[in-house]
Amino acid sequence: MQKLIYYSIVVVILTLCILVMNLDIFLSTGRTEIDNVPLHMSALKTSLDNAQWETAQQEYQALTTAWQIIKPRIQFSVEKDQLDAIDSGLARLAAYIRWQDRVGAAVELSEIESHWHDLRR
Amino acid sequence: MNEALVVLVRSLIAFTSLLVFTRILGKQQLSQLTFFDYVLGITIGSIAASVSTDLSSPAWPHWVGLVTWAAVVAIVQLCSIHWKTADRFLSGEPVVVIMKGKILEQNMKTVRYTISELLEHLRGKDVFDISQVEFAVLETNGTLSVLLKPEYQTPTLKDMNITPPKGGISTETIYSGLVIEENLKRAGVNQKWLMKQLKAQGITSPEEVFLATYNPQSGMLYVDKYQDK
Numbered sequence: 001m002q003k004l005i006y007y008s009i010v011v012v013i014l015t016l017c018i019l020v021m022n023l024d025i026f027l028s029t030g031r032t033e034i035d036n037v038p039l040h041m042s043a044l045k046t047s048l049d050n051a052q053w054e055t056a057q058q059e060y061q062a063l064t065t066a067w068q069i070i071k072p073r074i075q076f077s078v079e080k081d082q083l084d085a086i087d088s089g090l091a092r093l094a095a096y097i098r099w100q101d102r103v104g105a106a107v108e109l110s111e112i113e114s115h116w117h118d119l120r121r
Numbered sequence: 122m123n124e125a126l127v128v129l130v131r132s133l134i135a136f137t138s139l140l141v142f143t144r145i146l147g148k149q150q151l152s153q154l155t156f157f158d159y160v161l162g163i164t165i166g167s168i169a170a171s172v173s174t175d176l177s178s179p180a181w182p183h184w185v186g187l188v189t190w191a192a193v194v195a196i197v198q199l200c201s202i203h204w205k206t207a208d209r210f211l212s213g214e215p216v217v218v219i220m221k222g223k224i225l226e227q228n229m230k231t232v233r234y235t236i237s238e239l240l241e242h243l244r245g246k247d248v249f250d251i252s253q254v255e256f257a258v259l260e261t262n263g264t265l266s267v268l269l270k271p272e273y274q275t276p277t278l279k280d281m282n283i284t285p286p287k288g289g290i291s292t293e294t295i296y297s298g299l300v301i302e303e304n305l306k307r308a309g310v311n312q313k314w315l316m317k318q319l320k321a322q323g324i325t326s327p328e329e330v331f332l333a334t335y336n337p338q339s340g341m342l343y344v345d346k347y348q349d350k
């Protein structure tokens with residue numbers, strides 16, 4: 001019985017470790033509209049395609065908010081460099097939207113998307 | 122990203138994983154490790170350090186590396202236990218470096234063992250004159266086993282026809298002022314007996330005692346009090 005308890009403790013510990021290291025798979029998927037990063041990226045893309053800069057600005061804010069919610073959740077299981085890359089990409093994207101540079105904003109958003117997909121690999 | 126928090130969580134993961142794996146991998150002491158075991162230990166430790174503090178990559182691949190190395194070591198250990206040939210291949214074989222008082226230079230060259238290392242190891246075995254050595258074997262874990270010539274060997278009690286006193290293992294009966302009932306029972310005595318023995322040594326309470334051990338074979342009770350006067 002005691003042996004069984006020991007083995008159970010070991011299994012529980014290792015399972016917890018595995019879970020914490022793979023939290024990003026579960027937690028990067030937004031549970032509501034507010035923390036749904038892919039949804040806001042897609043909406044922002046549409047706004048950029050149609051050159052709707054006011055909507056793009058709103059979508060950018062929504063995307064940043066969603067990212068700020070998701071980031072602490074996945075920080076234990078992803079690369080720091082990738083988180084930093086998305087942060088920098090968002091900062092550059094803000095400038096492109098502000099100056100209504102469609103090409104620059106599209107390039108930046110595409111890079112952010114790429115980093116986002118890399119995070120979840 | 123809260124880097125300190127991430128390092129804290131990842132360190133806990135590395136620590137607990139390492140603890141579990143080292144418990145699984147056995148109880149070999151550092152002095153018993155072969156060179157290969159030693160290198161394996163360093164590699165596993167290095168990977169655990171990466172799990173803990175290398176934030177430039179996710180913890181998961183490092184952890185998978187850690188599990189893989191631990192699993193390979195466990196498999197190697199199992200192979201060594203079950204197949205003698207595998208054990209010989211993985212751990213190597215002991216090498217005779219002195220035979221019948223003669224140094225085997227060729228064997229020493231094969232294992233890259235120098236004369237100064239041989240003399241150092243002999244001194245470690247309290248042998249300061251190499252002419253006293255009949256056989257010396259360099260073990261796989263790097264220690265030297267030495268057999269002295271008969272005339273230099275220490276006589277045993279059997280050689281001198283002396284009956285040795287009873288040995289046996291002593292068990293703790295009091296530790297930090299607390300009586301360990303379980304050990305008393307195992308040694309076939311009780312608390313009443315213990316108190317009587319303590320009183321005979323001028324001790325009124327077990328709380329005065331830091332450590333007391335009892336050897337059932339010899340009947341000896343060793344008592345160390347907090348007050349050393």
